[in-house]
Amino acid sequence: MKNQASRIAIAIVGAGPGGLLLARMLHRASLSVTVFEREADARVRPQGGTLDLHEDGGLRALAEAGLMKEFKRIARPEDQGNKLYNRHGDLLFDEPGSEHGGRPEVDRSALREMLLDAIPVAKVRWGQAVSGAEPLDDGRWRLLLDDGRRASEAFDLVVGADGAGSRLRPLLSTYPLQYSGLTLLEFGIDDVDARHPEVAALVGRGKMMVHGDGRALIAQRNGNAHIRVYAVFRVPADWAGRRFDLYRPERVQAQLLEEFTGFAPSIQALIRASNGFYVPRPIHALPVGHRWAHRKGLTLIGDAAHLMSPFGGEGVNAALLDAAILGRALADTAAAALDWDAAVARSEEEMFERVIEAASGSADAAAEQLSHDGEALALEHLMQHQAQRLQPAPAHA
Numbered sequence: 001m002k003n004q005a006s007r008i009a010i011a012i013v014g015a016g017p018g019g020l021l022l023a024r025m026l027h028r029a030s031l032s033v034t035v036f037e038r039e040a041d042a043r044v045r046p047q048g049g050t051l052d053l054h055e056d057g058g059l060r061a062l063a064e065a066g067l068m069k070e071f072k073r074i075a076r077p078e079d080q081g082n083k084l085y086n087r088h089g090d091l092l093f094d095e096p097g098s099e100h101g102g103r104p105e106v107d108r109s110a111l112r113e114m115l116l117d118a119i120p121v122a123k124v125r126w127g128q129a130v131s132g133a134e135p136l137d138d139g140r141w142r143l144l145l146d147d148g149r150r151a152s153e154a155f156d157l158v159v160g161a162d163g164a165g166s167r168l169r170p171l172l173s174t175y176p177l178q179y180s181g182l183t184l185l186e187f188g189i190d191d192v193d194a195r196h197p198e199v200a201a202l203v204g205r206g207k208m209m210v211h212g213d214g215r216a217l218i219a220q221r222n223g224n225a226h227i228r229v230y231a232v233f234r235v236p237a238d239w240a241g242r243r244f245d246l247y248r249p250e251r252v253q254a255q256l257l258e259e260f261t262g263f264a265p266s267i268q269a270l271i272r273a274s275n276g277f278y279v280p281r282p283i284h285a286l287p288v289g290h291r292w293a294h295r296k297g298l299t300l301i302g303d304a305a306h307l308m309s310p311f312g313g314e315g316v317n318a319a320l321l322d323a324a325i326l327g328r329a330l331a332d333t334a335a336a337a338l339d340w341d342a343a344v345a346r347s348e349e350e351m352f353e354r355v356i357e358a359a360s361g362s363a364d365a366a367a368e369q370l371s372h373d374g375e376a377l378a379l380e381h382l383m384q385h386q387a388q389r390l391q392p393a394p395a396h397a
């Protein structure tokens, strides 16, 4: 009887997109699920930039979880445009945003709120940073917490959805993260339409990029007239902390302008409009084809399983789809009283194969960033993607 998913206790570590979508799937199937999240509450920090969901990725997953109606309320289909400039400020490529592109944007915070609204509040235990898990004699697992305590109950299945620095991954895989050679310095521009109309026009309804002199600026329009900017450098992983006075942010703007000397004033305007909050992000990834030998009662989804560079724009799509597929497998085995552990093993195998293409594309995209012909490659990709983006909107109900 214990082999039936309807009778097992499931813990999800991490209330990111992957963990919350899985919780929604399990809750919908009336399975017992508890989410452990290290952040103190749902709104403790802004969840980061805008994400575009793909038809065969995030959109398929949301449809599977019965959340398309809710998603349409928060999606920004009009913000799918793309612009590429050179360092002199000349526009090389311009695809205006269109409501009919197949990859609607959504703010990460709005996505998280939508997913939280789709499960009972009590399913998430906030402020519970998990440091690992220990196997018990009866085959179940007990979660270990960062403060030295243990979670009070034991779980039959623990799903690590705890992102890039997963604390559960070492129980399944010995692979360390690999530094991509790229570091982003992220900053924001607030109230752009009213306060910086020239920057609003430069970025347009979507994303803009400019490459030159071995650096790049990528800016994305988010909701609430906010623009998020990433300055991209190919440097050692600890470079940003040495180059920029991150503890004295009032100095960073001038340091960034030094890095982008020789760029047109119209491009430097992005840096001048900064709101003064800077976050360095060295970009890491797991090896393409990362996998592990199945271990009963423990699995990983999303970035914890297959962290990839963000340059492919695939990470959240893969995380949502992992969750939908695992959630569906557990729901189906519960309904048919089948072996849940075999279903988890099959989901892992499916995930390992499915993400190879996205991980490999993301690794290539990271390798091409800031290469000697980065601008030409970016132009080529934009033209290829333009054809895809003009596909009709997905038919998910």
Ligand SMILES: Cc1cc2nc3c(=O)[nH]c(=O)nc-3n(C[C@H](O)[C@H](O)[C@H](O)COP(=O)(O)OP(=O)(O)OC[C@H]3O[C@@H](n4cnc5c(N)ncnc54)[C@H](O)[C@@H]3O)c2cc1C
Pocket: 013, 014, 015, 016, 017, 018, 019, 036, 037, 038, 039, 049, 050, 051, 052, 128, 129, 130, 131, 161, 162, 163, 164, 165, 166, 167, 184, 281, 301, 302, 303, 304, 310, 313, 314, 315, 316, 317, 318, 319
């Ligand atoms: C700068 C940047 C830009 C990106 N842009 C895009 C994009 O445009 N498109 C795209 O598809 N992807 C993008 N990504 C990737 C995308 O953010 C991830 O792939 C996606 O968020 C993965 O979802 P997840 O649920 O697996 O993990 P996460 O979103 O990382 O969520 C993990 C959750 O687990 C919690 N957690 C972590 N450790 C613990 C612990 N020990 N105990 C308890 N809780 C814990 C975290 O607080 C978090 O809530 C980007 C990433 C970066 C860094």
